[in-house]
Amino acid sequence: xxxxxxxxxxxxxxxxxxxxxxxxxxxxxxxxxxxxxxxxxxxxxxxxxxxxxxxxxxxxxxxxxxxxxxxxxxxxxxxxxxxxxxxxxxxxxxxx
Numbered sequence: 001x002x003x004x005x006x007x008x009x010x011x012x013x014x015x016x017x018x019x020x021x022x023x024x025x026x027x028x029x030x031x032x033x034x035x036x037x038x039x040x041x042x043x044x045x046x047x048x049x050x051x052x053x054x055x056x057x058x059x060x061x062x063x064x065x066x067x068x069x070x071x072x073x074x075x076x077x078x079x080x081x082x083x084x085x086x087x088x089x090x091x092x093x094x095x096x
Contacts, residue, residue, distance in 0.1 A: 002019070002020045002021070002022075002023060002024055002029060002053065002054040002055065003017075003018065003019040003020050003029055003032070003033055003051060003052065003053050003054070004017070004018055004051075004052045004054075005017035005018070005019075005036075005049060005050070005051045005052075005081075006049060006050050006051075006052065007047060007048070007049055008047075008048040008049060008050050009047050009048045016044070016049070017036060017040070017051075019032050019033060019036055020032050024054070024055055024056045024088070025055065025056070025058055026053070026055040026058075026065060026066045026085075027064070027065050027066040027067075029053050029055060029066070030053070030066035030067065030068060030072075031066075033051055033053065033072075033083075034068075034069065034071075034072045037072060037075045037076070037079075037081075038071075038075065041075050041078065041079065044079055046078065046079055046080050047079070047080050048080050049079055049080060049081035049082070050081065050082050050083075050084055051076075051081055051082070051083050051084070052084040052086055053083060053084065053085055053086065054086045054088055055085065055086070055087060055088070056087070056088045056089065057087070057089075068083075
């Protein structure tokens with residue numbers, strides 16, 4: 001995983017993007033997703049999409065975190081994209 005972007009209108013689950021292969025912290029992932037959306041918003045037709053963000057709890061987190069900006073929300077809305085937040089535990093040895 002951690003971020004896979006799919007076209008949900010296709011029965012085959014056509015993946016149109018993959019980001020942050022080895023990054024599991026949500027703040028970094030949301031930032032990268034926002035940058036990808038800004039770069040690709042004009043080449044993706046409105047449809048039904050999902051961005052599945054696989055993340056893990058930050059072990060020593062004391063606050064703060066990811067910000068989903070109004071600009072990002074607008075792009076998601078314009079594209080017809082939902083965000084799925086998939087939380088994983090601490091042992092990643094078996095996850096590919």
